Amino acid sequence: MKTKKMMSIFVFVLIIFFAYISYNISLSDFRLSDGNYSYLGDIKWHRSLDKGFQLAQEKDLFIWDNVPGDDSDEIMMYLREDLDTRWVDNAKIIKTDEDRTIRIFTEEKSAEIMIDENKEKAKLKISDDKIYNLKVEQKNDKYIISQENKPIAVYFWAIWCQYCAGFQANTLGDPRVKKILEEDYVLVAMDLDIDRDTARKYGVSYPPYVLFLDGNDNVLERIPGAVDADYFLPIVTRVRDQVRSK
Amino acid sequence: MVTFGNAILYISLLVSAVALAGLLLKELKNSSLLTRFISPMIFLTAGLLTVAYLLITYYFVVGDFTYDYVWQYSSSDLPLVYKISGTWAGQPGTYLLWVWVIFLSAAWLAYTTRHSTPLARRTQIITVVIGIYFIVLTLVQTPFKLIYERQEVIELIASGALSSNFVPSDGSGLNALLINFWMIVHPPLMFIGYAAMTIPFAAAIVYLLTKEDGWEELSRQWSRFTWLFLGMGIAVGGVWAYVVLGWGGFWAWDPVETASFIPWLTLTGFLHAAALHRKNKKTFSIAAPVLAAVSFILVIYAAIVVRSGLFNSVHAFGDASTGSLLLIAALIVTLVSIALAMRRYFEEPDTAEDPGFWNKTNIFYIALLLFVVLAFISFWGITYPVFIQLTQGLKVNVASDTKNFFNVWSYPFTIILLLALGFGLNYKESEKEKQKQTLFIVAAISVISMLPRTENFYVLDHSSPFWINEPPIYKLIGSISLISIFPPLIYAASAVYQSLAGYLSVTSQKVRVKGIGLAMVHIAVVLIIFGAVISSTLDHKIERINIPLEATGELVNVGDGYGIRVVDFSTRSLTGGTDYSGTSIGQVIANPSSFGEKTVKISGKVTNLRSMEGHGTLVELTDSSGSMWVIFQGNITVPVNAELTVSGELMPGFEFPIMSATDMGESDITGKYKVQSVELEIYQNNKMIGSGIAEYLEGKGGSGTFPMVDPSISLFAGDVYVIFQGMGGGVVPLTLKIIPAINFAWIGIILSAAGIILIMAVKTKSKASTAE
Incomplete structure (x- = not known):
């Protein structure tokens, strides 16, 4: 009986230890979004599309x-x-x-x-x-x-989306893509579990999905699915130049 | 207005309440006033719920879209079998299924025991209470709600946009992902498993309350049955993910699939506890009932995960209305179980002598603890992100890549569990020292084999972009070589073999059959773990293959010595035939005046074409209901037999209606289920290694991929697996995977099901009950 009790206590302590560690690791390392921002693919995104429009204006x-x-x-x-x-x-x-x-x-x-x-x-x-x-x-x-006028890149993602993780790491995380996005775009991330209405409004039905808007809510381009950086880069470049020239 | 279906539910509530009253009168007042009604009333409830289920199925089959649930999850163009499976596509239907099976269980309990013992009667009380709770849940979120109770519809009717007796012409349809064979079987297996868990739980609670003997015997078959259904439900979900969703494997640690795996783990623990408890009722006298209770609580928890909308999952059903009711149920049950278990714990005299560490009970106890630890890892991994979200408003991930969390933490305990399996299965007091020696050697080899550095054969994939972002402790465990899984696997396999040999040498037929069953279930564990590890680490993947449609028929080299030939590409509608969007031509011809001045959209095939020398072009469009001429401004060229969708106005003054086109597009059949399919041949070094059809289904708010899976017949050669992501820009986008050893997992799953069925088939009396 004693042995069992000791084993139970040992396991209990182990479980608490594991729960504590993993909880804190998540809070410090794997924060995906808070009240104002989402942190996806090592890029900081606004969570409010209205804020995005506001920032995109000349x-x-x-x-x-x-x-x-x-x-x-x-x-x-x-x-x-x-x-x-x-x-x-x-x-x-x-x-x-x-x-x-x-x-x-x-x-x-x-x-x-x-x-x-x-x-x-x-x-x-x-x-x-x-x-x-x-x-x-x-x-x-x-x-x-x-x-200058800035285009808005709206990234639709979801925590359960298997392809999003790869898309963030390989495409959005590509240094060339990342540089253009961070410097020339207003970045907004829409969580498909929360921002369902926005997704519906723009006809976005699955993640990952990137939508390019100008400051007046015109859709400039859509990139559905987990495309690679070579496909993504020319589009972000073209959309940026298109908006700038206005 | 109370619908017919709801009326049935209300009556069943009433009838089951009578049964409960009868049971309680007998139990508390020892009054037999209603006793003779108990069983009939339970049978009647089961019958009423059967009728209710048949009724909703009938509404689905005939397409009665006045029912909101039918409208949401069905449409008239679905094949019959998907109309039926639509009944369990959403929450209201699954509750009805669940409560139906609970009362079928109650009826079975009533039929087999006739409530002759206090144990049976008390178990029935708890079962019926739970059943009534679920009838209430079903009523709160009833599948028999009329569409007129829908908020949008109420508003539209109030504003006069809809007449108050309108009937939707079609349903909004089933999500494309749910249209396949596996969806037909996965939810019923799951929910029957959930419901069947009720009786083992009820019996365990009675035991904790009253120490009534025989509870284990009463719930034995039920718990095995639950284990079988839950296990198969999970497995079928895995097959579904593998052959349909293209999630890249059969297991993705999605919160919902994980949630159903947790009670299965604790239930496995319960079966092990029960195996010893039935031989000596002092053994695990608390652990066994507690595990049964925990399993039931976790079943409710799984339902909360699926239905609350709090858990972010591919299974997004999100509707919180009954989530809180489930949560209340889970809390009550948890508190009651804890209180009862505590009471028993302090009551139980702790007099038994401590026989030291090395004995069978302790080995089993370690196994129980391991099941609990593994269950907790999964539980915690899906729970705390939601907890953080609710309390701090932050969204967090459990690891850089979600699955890494579960793999990293579960791996060491899986190793220990396999060692415990190898050691415990043949444990004999007399050979203890020798067996201990073997265990230590295997354990030592396992630890050493964690160390070798290989190209990429570790707990975590080192080539994944997520690897570098994982925290140190995950990297540490993630760097364990997977070679370390083999010594425990071999150890466990040989233990199963020895155990089987031992059972086969026994003369009793029953014992032999049971031994075979046990061996099958345990070897299944070895096979499934082996298949899972190998198939997920040694697979070969070529992504982003784009084959231009012009290259149809040619063998295209896709790298690494592989080649793909697109043999054919075609499009069809799910139900066969072509469905056109817009108004049917026959309808326009029949009553042209009703379309006067309004823009009409029609679609059809071009059957005739006439140029009118500077006055435009006349095109005849034909659909299944008729033909009509459409006039286009200017000269246009469309091939005969092309499919067109045209919007325009009807021109007045012609004998036959003619439409003046204002807009034209390629025929689109959006809103209908459209299947694109590519026929493929896959080559390796110019030798064909697989062929088949990969499909992409879209329509009604979603799309689904149906990969080509050419299973290998041999064990080690890989499945040839091709995902087709749907045509875009004249290009066929494909992902090719060669997945080895997955057959081990499938064989394991089949063996475990067959094994538990064998075990169930052998009725052995427990020593505890024969002693009575």
Whole structure:
């Protein structure tokens, strides 16, 4: 009798140990989505399509000459809210390089907005090597920096979808694809277990499925199924250029 | 309005309540007032539920779409057999099936025992209580709900868009994935298994309450029957996944399939506990009934997983309305079981001397614990992500790749279980020392064989993109070489052989047959594990093969020495014949005025074509109901016999209706079941290794792949398995897999079923009951 009791206690402890470990591993390593974002294929996706539309619009960001100064807050807001760069809260902002670069930095991190010599194009580079293209317009001697139109990539997935996992790892995770998606797209992930109505609205019936929209809710392209990176890449490139040229 | 079907359910509720009252009067007041009604009332309930089930089946067969459930899961173009299987395609139907089988069990119990013993009577009380609960569940989510009770329909009728007595012309149809043979058998097996678990549970609870003897004997056949049906249900689900869904194997650790596997594991534990308990009723006097109770609780849990909509699964039925009722039931049953087991535990005098670690009871106890551990791993893996989702609003995965979690944690315990099987099956006190020695040697070899580094033969697939993202502990266990499965497998197999030899030398026919049955079930374990491990690790896969349709008839090299020839490509509708969308032409011709000024859509085959010299083109379209001319602006060229769908308006003033086309497309038969099929030949080094047809079915809100499976006849050569993902852009997309050794798993499944049937066929009296 004693032996059995000991075995039972041993197994009980083992089970608790196993349950505790696996629970914590999931929370730390395998978070798929929280209130605002989904984390799929090592990419961060917005969970709200409305938010996606909002971010995809072309909009004026700031006037070059007003930074540092009146428009500094606008830059900070854009970085924080639209690009989810949280560290800018305590950052300093200066202009260097003969007024051609705006630097936003803290002790650890920095971001730079660079304008070219002819003041026609600008680029925003964030310390983790993400580059965003910005538009420059001249009005009454002032240079207005704005965000270009961005296409929205809506990824329909589901936790039980066997093909999604491979698609995320091989296609979305492909470095070329990932770079274009992260820099030039507004990314939204729709969970087919939750966002059923959205799926129905766009005629998406199974995962994985990627839908490309412009900021006005027009469907630009559809990629149903777990396609490979070689198929995916030309389409994301074409859709991006199509929206940009508008 | 109470529908006829619901009326039957209400009456059965009433009738079963009378039976329960009779049982309780006898039990509590020792009053025989209603005793003579008990059995007839239970028979009557079973009969009423039989009628109810036949009734819903009848509605499906005739296509009575005034019933919401029929409308949801059927349509008139389905073949008869799928109209029948539609009855268990959704939740309301499965509840009805479940409660029907519960009362059939109760009726059987009444018939065989006549409630002559207190044990039988008390078991019946619990069975009937559970049965009544399930009648209520069925009523809450009744299959006999009319379509007029549907919210959208109520609104449409209120707004005047629909007349109040409208009848849908067709149902919305069965999901394409459910249209195949395996769907016909999988759910009934499952739910009959679930329902049959009721009696072993009831008897176990009675035993925990009253220590009544004979409970094990009463529930013995039931638990084996449940084990058989549940096991076969799971196995058939596996076959279904393998031959139809193209999930890439027969087991994908999907929450729903896992959920049904958990009670099967604990029930297996129960059967082992019962085997010793029946010889000495002091052995496992708590473990055995607790395992029976746990199995029943887990059956309810499985139903919650399938039906609550909380669990994210391929089996997405999502409807929470009865989920909470099931949850309440599971909670009550759990609390009652825990309380009773605790009481028994503290009552039981712990006087027996400790005979040391090495004895048969302890070996069996280890086996029980292993079943519980394996069940818990599966339970936890499907449960805690949902728990996190509900409590923290986060969605998490259990591992980088879901199946890795289950494989990693289950593997070590499977090894130990196999060792316990090898050791315990022939355990003899007299040969204990020798047997221990063998065990230690095998265990040592197993541990050593975990170490060799091979190309990629590990618990986790090292070439998978998920491998690098797994946490250290998963990588550690995942790096165990799968060679380590072989020593325990061989050990277990030889133990089964020895045990069989032992049984065969016995003169008693009964004992011999039982021994054969036992050997079959246990060798099945070895075969299934072997087949599962080999087929999932040593398969060869070539993905993303795209064969242009022009290459039909040519042998296309797809790499690795394999070649595929597309012999033929064709499209058909599921029910045969061609179904066209839009209004039937006959209907338009019969009453053209009713279509005046409205856009009409018709489809048909081009049977005649006439150019009108600058005034457009006249095309005659024909469907099964008639022919009609359609005029197109400008010159168009369509081949005769092409299928067209045209929208347009009827032109007034012609003797025969003529339509002026405004829009045209290729004939689409969306909304109908369309099957694309490719006939294939697969070559390896220019030798044909397999041939067959792979199909892709789409329609009614979904699509399904029906892979070509050319099973190998020999054991080790692989199945040739080709998934066809549906035509796109003139290309036939295929995935080719060569899956070895899967036949071991199928043979194992068949053996385990046959084995348990043999065991059931032999009626042995337990020592406990003969002693009485």
